Amino acid sequence: MSTKKKRSPPTENSSWVVIATDSIVDVPKTATGEPTFVKLRNPSTGSASLYLFGSGDSDLYEVKAFTEDYHSWFIGQTVQRDGRLLYITQMDPLYLLLPYLLKAGAEGKFQPVEQVVKDEDFPGCTRLLSCTRSLKSLHHVADEKEVGSLKFHRVSQEKTLDWLKKKVERTVSTLRKSNISVGGGVKSSTFIRVKQEEQASDEDYLRYAHGLVSEYISEDLRKDLLKHLQLPELSSPKQEPPAKKRKLSDLPVEAKDDYTKLNSSDFTRKPPKKMTAAQKSLAKVDKTGMKSLSAFFSPKVKQEKH
Amino acid sequence: MSANNSVTTVQLGSVSQAVELPIHFLPCEIEHDGPAEVSQYFTSTVKDRKHELTVSFRGRGLKGQEVNCPEGYTGLVLKQVHKPSSDQEDGAVKVSSTFHNLTYWNLEIPPSTDDGVVMAMAWPKLADAIHGPVED
Numbered sequence: 001m002s003t004k005k006k007r008s009p010p011t012e013n014s015s016w017v018v019i020a021t022d023s024i025v026d027v028p029k030t031a032t033g034e035p036t037f038v039k040l041r042n043p044s045t046g047s048a049s050l051y052l053f054g055s056g057d058s059d060l061y062e063v064k065a066f067t068e069d070y071h072s073w074f075i076g077q078t079v080q081r082d083g084r085l086l087y088i089t090q091m092d093p094l095y096l097l098l099p100y101l102l103k104a105g106a107e108g109k110f111q112p113v114e115q116v117v118k119d120e121d122f123p124g125c126t127r128l129l130s131c132t133r134s135l136k137s138l139h140h141v142a143d144e145k146e147v148g149s150l151k152f153h154r155v156s157q158e159k160t161l162d163w164l165k166k167k168v169e170r171t172v173s174t175l176r177k178s179n180i181s182v183g184g185g186v187k188s189s190t191f192i193r194v195k196q197e198e199q200a201s202d203e204d205y206l207r208y209a210h211g212l213v214s215e216y217i218s219e220d221l222r223k224d225l226l227k228h229l230q231l232p233e234l235s236s237p238k239q240e241p242p243a244k245k246r247k248l249s250d251l252p253v254e255a256k257d258d259y260t261k262l263n264s265s266d267f268t269r270k271p272p273k274k275m276t277a278a279q280k281s282l283a284k285v286d287k288t289g290m291k292s293l294s295a296f297f298s299p300k301v302k303q304e305k306h
Numbered sequence: 307m308s309a310n311n312s313v314t315t316v317q318l319g320s321v322s323q324a325v326e327l328p329i330h331f332l333p334c335e336i337e338h339d340g341p342a343e344v345s346q347y348f349t350s351t352v353k354d355r356k357h358e359l360t361v362s363f364r365g366r367g368l369k370g371q372e373v374n375c376p377e378g379y380t381g382l383v384l385k386q387v388h389k390p391s392s393d394q395e396d397g398a399v400k401v402s403s404t405f406h407n408l409t410y411w412n413l414e415i416p417p418s419t420d421d422g423v424v425m426a427m428a429w430p431k432l433a434d435a436i437h438g439p440v441e442d
Contacts, residue, residue, distance in 0.1 A: 015402060018381065018382045019376070019379050020382050022380055035316040038313050039310040066422065072335050076329075077345060079338045079339060081336055083331070083335065085423070090434065124310065139442075167440060
């Protein structure tokens with residue numbers, strides 16, 4: 001823990017620095033309703049995370065925070081103490097629907113999705129079905145039956161794994177085109193990235209992509225997907241895939257109702273802070289969803305502590 | 307009633323009035339929220355040498371560089387306009403300013419592609435891969 005002097009509590013004046021995909025603000029005039037932040041059940045952790053519905057609920061977006069310890073902003077002629085940088089990027093609603101389909105699938109019956117996608121704790125989940133992509137993409141993970149004008153679905157493990165495999169493959173191809181280090185370079189003890197010199201293996205890419213996709217699925221599915229990709233589970237800590245590294249940041253999940261712990265989780269060493277109701281409303285929803293970015297991209301965060 | 311019921315609306319009408327403001331990401335926590343004479347005491351003393359920016363802030367040498375928002379993305383500063391008084395009440399935010407690039411500062415260390423902020427800018431592309439529609 002830090003031995004720094006006690007800090008003053010943050011003030012009421014809260015704002016958020018966000019990098020958002022243009023489709024959130026460039027909405028057609030015909031669109032009804034404004035974008036809204038909502039809390040939904042995180043498919044990986046089962047607890048609340050922050051998401052955004054675009055105008056008219058037609059699209060879903062994920063909110064992730066890039067957090068480095070001891071940072072603040074100058075915005076124009078003002079200081080903002082909260083040094084987080086939030087990203088709002090497109091999200092496939094099927095990841096959030098899948099846990100509901102899987103739960104219902106245990107009964108092995110064909111059912112209307114409206115009956116399946118219900119959650120007392122997260123009433124906003126029914127809005128997922130309004131997303132343009134949702135109903136169109138159900139066939140990726142479920143068998144469909146049509147009776148008259150009614151559609152019924154039953155989740156299929158085989159289809160789900162094939163769909164996830166395609167997701168992993170897409171991610172691999174993006175990773176290859178970027179210069180994000182997935183292999184040897186990031187494993188060195190100094191965490192200095194080695195870019196193109198050290199060729200990452202196909203397996204490095206596959207494991208890294210599997211780790212990224214695993215952020216959106218349950219632990220059981222994560223393991224099944226690993227088998228489906230014909231990747232053995234790793235036990236050697238030397239070759240930790242990203243999914244395992246992120247375990248570190250997933251640890252404090254059980255403290256989810258303690259809002260003051262929010263910023264002390266992850267790799268950061270911040271002492272617990274008192275937060276205003278306003279800050280809580282946005283901040284508390286994220287326990288894992290918003291903090292994993294630093295774990296992926298910033299292996300050096302540990303150096304930041306003083 | 308569940309606390310997860312409440313939502314926070316983004317007031318889109320505010321976008322057209324939002325001005326573009328310069329934004330700096332500083333390697334220290336400043337225990338203050340509010341006005342400060344940034345341009346007089348900070349921006350005006352920034353030196354630009356061979357694409358490396360330097361500035362002295364509270365006697366510490368900062369080195370920084372400008373990074374652009376990824377293509378198709380815009381920087382927004384969202385400000386609370388309606389603060390919910392409880393977990394159950396809805397809130398609202400407006401877009402108070404925008405940015406298309408930001409300047410980030412390291413303490414003493416020259417900026418490099420290994421810097422967290424630079425790497426984080428790769429996230430949107432990865433998100434597109436993970437979340438874009440797959441073919442049948």
